[in-house]
Amino acid sequence: AQSVTQLDSQVPVFEEAPVELRCNYSSSVSVYLFWYVQYPNQGLQLLLKYLSGSTLVESINGFEAEFNKSQTSFHLRKPSVHISDTAEYFCAVSPTGGFKTIFGAGTRLFVKA
Amino acid sequence: GAVVSQHPSWVICKSGTSVKIECRSLDFQATTMFWYRQFPKQSLMLMATSNEGSKATYEQGVEKDKFLINHASLTLSTLTVTSAHPEDSSFYICSASGGHLYNEQFFGPGTRLTVL
Numbered sequence: 001a002q003s004v005t006q007l008d009s010q011v012p013v014f015e016e017a018p019v020e021l022r023c024n025y026s027s028s029v030s031v032y033l034f035w036y037v038q039y040p041n042q043g044l045q046l047l048l049k050y051l052s053g054s055t056l057v058e059s060i061n062g063f064e065a066e067f068n069k070s071q072t073s074f075h076l077r078k079p080s081v082h083i084s085d086t087a088e089y090f091c092a093v094s095p096t097g098g099f100k101t102i103f104g105a106g107t108r109l110f111v112k113a
Numbered sequence: 114g115a116v117v118s119q120h121p122s123w124v125i126c127k128s129g130t131s132v133k134i135e136c137r138s139l140d141f142q143a144t145t146m147f148w149y150r151q152f153p154k155q156s157l158m159l160m161a162t163s164n165e166g167s168k169a170t171y172e173q174g175v176e177k178d179k180f181l182i183n184h185a186s187l188t189l190s191t192l193t194v195t196s197a198h199p200e201d202s203s204f205y206i207c208s209a210s211g212g213h214l215y216n217e218q219f220f221g222p223g224t225r226l227t228v229l
Contacts, residue, residue, distance in 0.1 A: 032216060043119070043206050043222040044157075051216060090156060094216075101147075101218055105156045 002027040002093050006104035014112050015083055021076040021107045023065075023091030033074040034092040034101070035065055044090065050074065086111045115141045117209050119221035126197055127229055134192045134224045136207030142187035143209035147218065148180070151204040163190055187211070197228040 036044040055067040094101040116139040149157040163169035163184035181193040208218040
């Protein structure tokens, strides 16, 4: 079985400051890792994913995440946030070859002017 | 990219009525669809997994007679909330995967259900 822990329920940060949203997982099998973003009253949008290969993955809007197998982490970072990045962010894992995705509890990123 | 739609985006109904929510994959064949429920300020809770042409697999604690799921085609799954009550009010989200997109889920925009 897999589990996901997002250590921070809320992260307030000022605009143009860097941010890190933490995600740790546990699994007895190999996993795929995902970060999703959810804006109010909307579904989830895939931000980035790690399936294999390079452990550093990037999104088109400046976010990046690094898969660290030894620390079982997949933290999300952005060097400079915008007001528009205010949203709920979910880390998720699914076993390779399987379908069931396990979501973390979510982290609300609140960017202040 | 792969697109999943949901209809309706929001619905208000009276207690005791049934509500059907549709989930469609618009540009790929979804062999597997998932239905989630999300309470305010909480994460997604998987309700059931459905594979095209077979019965859905429900998660523990989810009443299959209450939440009827049909996945009759590779592009459509429906969730029917039967005899809805106020405690069924929630945000329902579907996702789909399939074909060469088997290792990723694509999410619909969600349906807000309010039962009066």
